[in-house]
Amino acid sequence: MYRREDLNYTSIENMRNKLKRLRSCADEHGIITALAIDHRTNLAQALAVARGSHEEVSASDLGTFKRLVTRILSPYASAVLLDPEYGLDALAVRHPSTGVILAYERSGYSANGRYEPPEVIPDYSVRRLVEVGAQAIKVLLHYNPFDSPDINRVKQAYVERIGAECQALEVPFFLEPLVYPGKEIAEEDAELNFAQAKPTYVVLTVAEFGQPRYGVDVLKVEWPIVPTYTAGLRSCRASTPAYSREEAIELLRAVGIAASKPLVYLSAGYSAATVCELLELTAEAGVPFCGMVCGRALWQEGISLYAREGSAALERWLAQEGVATLQTIARVLHRCATPWWQLLPSG
Secondary structure, eight states: OOOGGGOOOSSHHHHHHHHHHHHHTSOTTSOEEEEEOOOOHHHHHHHHHHHTOOSOOOHHHHHHHHHHHHHHHGGGOSEEEEOTTTOHHHHTTSOTTOEEEEEOBOTTOOTTOSSSOOOBOTTOOHHHHHHTTOSEEEEEEEEOTTSOHHHHHHHHHHHHHHHHHHHHHTOOEEEEEEEOOOTTSOSTTHHHHHHHHHHHHHHHHHHHHTSGGGOOSEEEEOOSSOGGGBTTSTTOOOSSOSBOHHHHHHHHHHHHHHOOSOEEEEOTTOOHHHHHHHHHHHHHTTOOOOEEEEOHHHHTTHHHHHHHHOHHHHHHHIIIIIHHHHHHHHHHHHHHOOOGGGTSOOO
């Protein structure tokens, strides 16, 4: 659980500045309900597939999609997560009370990290992100706690540098570690094997990057369980589940115990129904978390409409389906999440 002694502030004033910025990313109840539209490579690929085209999607196309999603959905979110490469124009159309989190990592580096170490966007720094409107910084990191120490040292040092940069500028640092399987996962029944191993991966990763040396303020984490492999959930599709519902609750608790930083969950492309089911299960497990960052669950179905029929079709769909989905998730969050000020020290 979050411990006061783990807070990584060098001064009271630094703490106040960080908390002020964190407050801007939450609602009046202290819950973070963030809209994520910082997708780049995968969004471009999805648009190209929806059009049945091998042509490269233009920067203008990506920017238009992000502006539409931001304009229509941001009034119902406490913050919006965008990228500085294609998303800055969307800042001008966000709701005035919606906070701004900007992504710092370069999109598209290798998921296994063996050949391409993680990189930040080369022509940005935390200072420059703040100058264009960031109230918090987000970095995604692919990580396997059982990978080669040589690989993981590079990734750990990378996070330390970003943490120090955020610390110097008094900006909250949201780290999004995504775990992936390595050679330790047997190829036969690899999906089931990874589902069984994933809770351990997530626990070790959360424990690692909660250390003060990394300067992380909020961990944007995956659920340690795979819902399609969790018996007793409506989302379960596996003939051979990886864990029972009771085991899943214990695995969620293990992450809560390992966490020494506030947690927000990511939607991971799950449907809204699955996201709500997982939020409720996490609350039942008694794991304190202060919100979630939700992306594809809110707008993924609009990609094909935008690709085939254009902006007006996407706008209509977002105003109906996108808003309704975000409101549904927000209602569940307000039943299940804990205000951030109960997870951070006072003052």
